[in-house]
Amino acid sequence: MVIPALNEARRIADVVRHALADPATAEVIVVDDSSIDATAELARDAGARVILSSMLGKGPSMRDGLELAREELIVYLDGDLAGLRPGLISDLCRPLLRGEADFVKACFGRSGGRVTELTAKPMLKVFFPEVAHFAQPLGGIIAARRSLLHSLRFEDGYGVDIGLLIGAARAGARLAEVDIGSLENDSQPLHDLTMMANEVSRVIYAHARQTGRLHVEQVVAMNEMQRQAAASIELVLSRRRGRQRLLLLDMDGTLTTSRFVVDLALSTGREARLQPLLDHPNDDAATRSQRIAELFRFVHREEFERVARQTELRPDAIEFINRMRRAGFMVGVVSDSWFVAADIIRRRVFADFALAHLLQFDNDVCTGVLRLNPAFLDAAGAQISVCKSHVLRRFRADTQPPAVTECWAIGDNLNDLGMLTAADRPLAMAPRSPILSQVPGVTIVSSFAELLALVPAPRAPLAPVPALPS
Incomplete structure (x- = not known):
């Protein structure tokens, strides 16, 4: 049983x-x-x-x-x-x-x-x-x-x-x-x-296609749109359901010990071509992300998912997230990487949602086309201001009562700086950039075990919490 x-x-x-x-x-x-x-x-x-x-x-x-x-x-x-x-x-x-x-x-x-x-x-x-x-x-x-x-x-x-x-x-x-x-x-x-x-x-269509009972390619495109809809900030906000505490977690280097795109490059033999594209000083975030996406054109979705399932997690991440959820926090993974990977990582650590950029797939094969998640853009939708801090601002601007009153954020590098400085409780996990150590108010931690001592008590007895989306 x-x-x-x-x-x-x-x-x-x-x-x-x-x-x-x-x-x-x-x-x-x-x-x-x-x-x-x-x-x-x-x-x-x-x-x-x-x-x-x-x-x-x-x-x-x-x-x-x-x-x-x-x-x-x-x-x-x-x-x-x-x-x-x-x-x-x-x-x-x-x-x-x-x-x-x-x-x-x-x-x-x-x-x-x-x-x-x-x-x-x-x-x-x-x-x-x-x-x-x-x-x-x-x-x-x-x-x-x-x-x-x-x-x-x-x-x-x-x-x-x-x-x-x-x-x-x-x-x-x-x-x-x-x-x-x-x-x-x-x-x-x-x-x-x-x-x-x-x-x-989606499941019925997939079985029908595998058995030769379906020949409508538009359905495949519809499935891709459904997957992308799961990465929308509107859907995430609809699932807040009164929670006033928010925890935003970076993925690469914070929840995981490595960088997903590097792991994927190693698994597909693209590491030499990836290295010049990483953290190029002359590229803005949007341009760099698009160039990296193009590198993985023709890679099957299953390879993205396999690497995400095998990426090493930091010890005690699951325990910390569970305790924060018990304390009334809505917990999300906010990543400059791709939703196809971030959503698997969030399910591995039992977080409530993931927000990341969207790779386009055609028949489950990567096209190399990237769509920036609108949640990372400013109110005018300007790509030049791609930043995780806009995700936090969207939560604070949510008109569904009660309002978000407390936000924690955890990151490890300069791309997390905007999110950290916008948070009420900014924490840097073993930061890769020394600049984070110099930002006023940012607490430096070395592990999730260290963070367990910081988990606050629930503000009130826990109400029934709805099931997480899968």
Whole structure:
């Protein structure tokens, strides 16, 4: 039994106890996505084995649980469920034990949600009619054989459950659906539903294209626009939800021990051509960024993502960020690098958002074209003033109450200077430039372990915090 969980303190203990009470359950593994409430503690007290996810997102958590589970039959439950009836897990496993199925999806009393009815089901009828009859294709209650799950792709975000269903069908697995009665789970806010619909449609389109059922290239362009939309300051501000404390973190040299573009150049044999482009004194930030982007033309997106997943993080970064989030801070990665990398790093450290510049991809191949993130430009949109300080100003100018009242910023080099001087609490992490050490008010620190002692106490008891986007 595997339960991916993020901020599910309200119900996680009941879900764990219900699972352990079923005779079909051999163990319960709760994979915690760096919750800032008592999810991990309550799950552990209820009898679960609790581990920290290797990366933010339901898909990575499900995969982590699969790797640790010892049994051949794996059951997934959500951590926010209520109204679970006795024997539910046994019922889910029965088709597997009888040799009638390899993959079982639960259906339950209520009808599908808005994304299910308006996005998932119509698309399945067009592209994958063989699974269109499933009542809740987006549901997270699943039972399957370990051998099958190991062969499937676990998507990072909201598309993981429908991706597993389609993947199992494509693999020739025998599918079954089991009615588990009625139950309750928490509904998603409207703006989360938009993100969910985009991600679900992207996964269905990707599977359709891979199976030769899709030949509309405009859809590929639409997917790219959806990825870019995730890097917009407007979307980030919509997810602030009343948090008045803000922590902005540089990526290269601050969260990571190296520079992403250097790591990418080493992995693609471009280090000799990159070196003259780095920190050229005659280039402004926009020109330098564009020249470096052109160097990686024709590199596949998967290589960008692979390098970002393997880049070394500074010790204790995850613990510091978790404690700051517990103290009520909205935490973001703000990078002069590219969103394709920054968003992976932010999920690895369990931050709330990432803002970075946007590389253009065509069929997942880099075109070498760079679009500066408007959040880094001044109010007039002038490229000559590309600066991270404009990100902080956008938060302070946010008209949604309550206003941001406290901002911390952490960087390591001159490109972070504007952000640091605009912050209420500027901190320089083992600065590469001696100038940062001379700026009044900037505190020099050598590690995140040192920063742990500076984490403030929450201003008030923590309110329920929404799930992070994946």
